[in-house]
Amino acid sequence: MTETDPENQNPSLLRRIRARLVPDAHPADDRGRMRMVLDSLILHLHPPKVPDRTLKWTYTWGLGGLSAVLMLILGATGAILLNNYTPSAPQAYLDILELRSNVWFGELVRNLHHWSANLLVIIAVLHLLRVFLTGSYRAPRELNWLIGVGMLLLVLAANFTGYLLPWDQLAYWAITVGTGILSYIPLVGEWLSRLVLGGPEVGASTLLNFYSLHISFIPLLIFGLMSFHFWRVRKDGGLTLPRRIDETEEPRVERLTTIPHLVRKELVFALVWIAAILIFAMLVPAPLEDIANPGLSPNPAKAPWYFLGLQELLLHFHPLVAGIILPGLAMLGIFLLPFIDINTASVGIYFRSRRGRSLSLLALGLAILLTPLWVLLDEFILDWSAWLPSWPSLITNGLIPMTVVLLPLILIDDWAQKHLRADLEERILFLVIFLFTAFGILTAIGIFFRGPGMNLYWPWLMPEVVH
Ligand code: HEM
Incomplete structure (x- = not known):
């Protein structure tokens, strides 16, 4: 295409838009045309600015x-x-x-x-x-x-x-x-x-x-x-x-x-x-x-x-x-x-607010501390089925441990609401970060610390089981 081409004298809409958005746009040869095709592809995915x-x-x-x-x-x-x-x-x-x-x-x-x-x-x-x-x-x-x-x-x-x-x-x-x-x-x-x-x-x-x-x-x-x-x-x-x-x-x-x-x-x-x-x-x-x-x-x-x-x-x-x-x-x-x-x-603000940031840190710390502690307790000490042998296992092995886990969370949430005056979005932030971290730790325990018989063990002592 030459400078005297009618297309150049009367550029298409796409070419005019491109010339305004991309400073060095002058697709007069094959390479220029290729770039134009590529650019319009990109502008399908992204806005121009x-x-x-x-x-x-x-x-x-x-x-x-x-x-x-x-x-x-x-x-x-x-x-x-x-x-x-x-x-x-x-x-x-x-x-x-x-x-x-x-x-x-x-x-x-x-x-x-x-x-x-x-x-x-x-x-x-x-x-x-x-x-x-x-x-x-x-x-x-x-x-x-x-x-x-x-x-x-x-x-x-x-x-x-x-x-x-x-x-x-x-x-x-x-x-x-x-x-x-x-x-x-x-x-x-x-x-x-x-x-x-x-x-x-x-x-x-x-x-x-x-x-x-x-x-x-x-x-x-x-x-x-x-x-x-x-x-x-x-x-x-x-x-x-x-x-x-x-x-x-x-x-x-x-x-x-x-x-x-x-x-x-x-x-x-x-x-x-x-x-x-x-x-x-x-x-x-x-x-x-x-x-x-x-x-x-x-x-x-x-x-x-x-x-x-x-x-x-x-x-x-x-x-x-x-x-x-x-x-x-x-x-x-x-x-x-x-x-x-x-x-x-608060859209666009990491952790919503200053209070949100403190609550997030608290949630992270508590989850890192409490999750392994609870796994150990449940593995070695808590045994509701043995303590309440005549109760159905859905209660001893389901509803009781679930209450034991959820109750502290409900109490902390209540404390954050009353004493820190956390609003709904900050309380949700706390809860989600706690649960997300806890689930991550459970996953890590499953990957690294469960050995033969799905018992807890130290991976560096493989294949021995520590208890
Ligand atoms: C195959 C999986 C996914 C791909 C390829 C993908 C891709 C993208 C890309 C490229 C963006 C824009 C840039 C960025 O935020 O990094 C984006 C934004 C977004 N994504 Fe995803 N995403 C995926 C999964 C998810 C998931 C799992 C969620 C949440 C449940 C999600 C929710 C969103 C939302 C709400 C936005 C807009 C964010 C904003 O405006 O700041 N996406 N995604």
């Missing part, structure tokens, strides 16, 4: 963007793995062996897929936490919060279904224990467990069920929801504006063009993370044990690590309480959060 404040790393920590990068790595590596995998036992295991030794970069692709999947669980939870701590789920972002919760559940489902595919001992028994939790659901538990497993236990049908869910339904749904999630961020007026704790007035907003200011940062961030994950995947192989053997259960048999908090709860409470009531209440709370905690005045 963004507030300079939202570009600060220390606000979002790039966690949503990193979740998206991980999803892309998973999609790309998953598509490659698909070509070297047969979803039937024992061929599935043999395919993984073949992939590791005889397929070019096969092991690297598998490692990348494995580590990205596990990292995604952590990063998506941290992203949820960032959104919570800055109150960014409040109006008008309620729907996007709900979509986010849906995506997190799907990410867990994708991880869980993928866990079985290598068909090794680790996969077989983790899924056996994990799906075992389902059967605790009253009335429909057994039926649901059979439906998921495709039979009475983990077997060929389970592998096929999990494989088809893992490669089609779940990823399609996640990518679909992701597009909707990004669109909603734009539709809701972009990210919430970060504000300091003592900033009472409306913040002064200066807007910068997305290209190059935001895009350059995103690109550097994505490339650094991709490089780090690549190096990690080159150095640390994804685990692969012996081929699955339904007759030989490992000791201990643990669920996948992200369900170990739940498995730990099951060691302390009646299954109805640990498997249904507590997780059900937690999920309900997460879903309802944007409709209960509605004060938009």
Whole structure:
């Protein structure tokens, strides 16, 4: 195209917008045209201008963007793995062996897929936490919060279904224990467990069920929801504006063009993370044990690590309480959060207020102190079933310990309300940080401190059990 082209004399709307937003825009040749296509793609994802404040790393920590990068790595590596995998036992295991030794970069692709999947669980939870701590789920972002919760559940489902595919001992028994939790659901538990497993236990049908869910339904749904999630961020007026704790007035907003200011940062961030994950995947192989053997259960048999908090709860409470009531209440709370905690005045402020910050520290400290203490007490001293032998176990092993755990929380909440004059949003902050930290500690105990027989043990004394 030359300078005398009619298109140049009468530039298109897109070209005119671009010329105003991107200072060095003059796409006269092929490279320029390529850039224009790329820019308009970027401007589909982002608004043309963004507030300079939202570009600060220390606000979002790039966690949503990193979740998206991980999803892309998973999609790309998953598509490659698909070509070297047969979803039937024992061929599935043999395919993984073949992939590791005889397929070019096969092991690297598998490692990348494995580590990205596990990292995604952590990063998506941290992203949820960032959104919570800055109150960014409040109006008008309620729907996007709900979509986010849906995506997190799907990410867990994708991880869980993928866990079985290598068909090794680790996969077989983790899924056996994990799906075992389902059967605790009253009335429909057994039926649901059979439906998921495709039979009475983990077997060929389970592998096929999990494989088809893992490669089609779940990823399609996640990518679909992701597009909707990004669109909603734009539709809701972009990210919430970060504000300091003592900033009472409306913040002064200066807007910068997305290209190059935001895009350059995103690109550097994505490339650094991709490089780090690549190096990690080159150095640390994804685990692969012996081929699955339904007759030989490992000791201990643990669920996948992200369900170990739940498995730990099951060691302390009646299954109805640990498997249904507590997780059900937690999920309900997460879903309802944007409709209960509605004060938009503190949106964008980490920890809401000075009092909120102190309460958060208190919640963190108490959870770190009380959770291991309670685990030890319950393991070695409290034995309600032995003390009240004629009472039903739902009471001795369920309602009594649940009251013992929840009562102090209710008392602290009452104290914070009366003596610190904490308002609803600060009390919710306290409660969520306490419960979140406690669940994290239970998960860590399940991962590191449960040994043979699911007894407590010191990992550095492996394989000895300390009591
Ligand atoms: C695959 C999982 C996810 C991806 C790829 C993703 C991606 C993103 C991105 C890129 C942003 C904008 C930048 C940022 O905040 O980092 C964002 C914002 C947001 N996300 Fe997510 N997200 C995911 C999961 C979640 C979850 C689990 C939640 C909460 C339950 C959530 C709720 C939100 C909300 C409410 C916003 C708007 C925040 C604001 O305006 O400050 N997302 N997400």
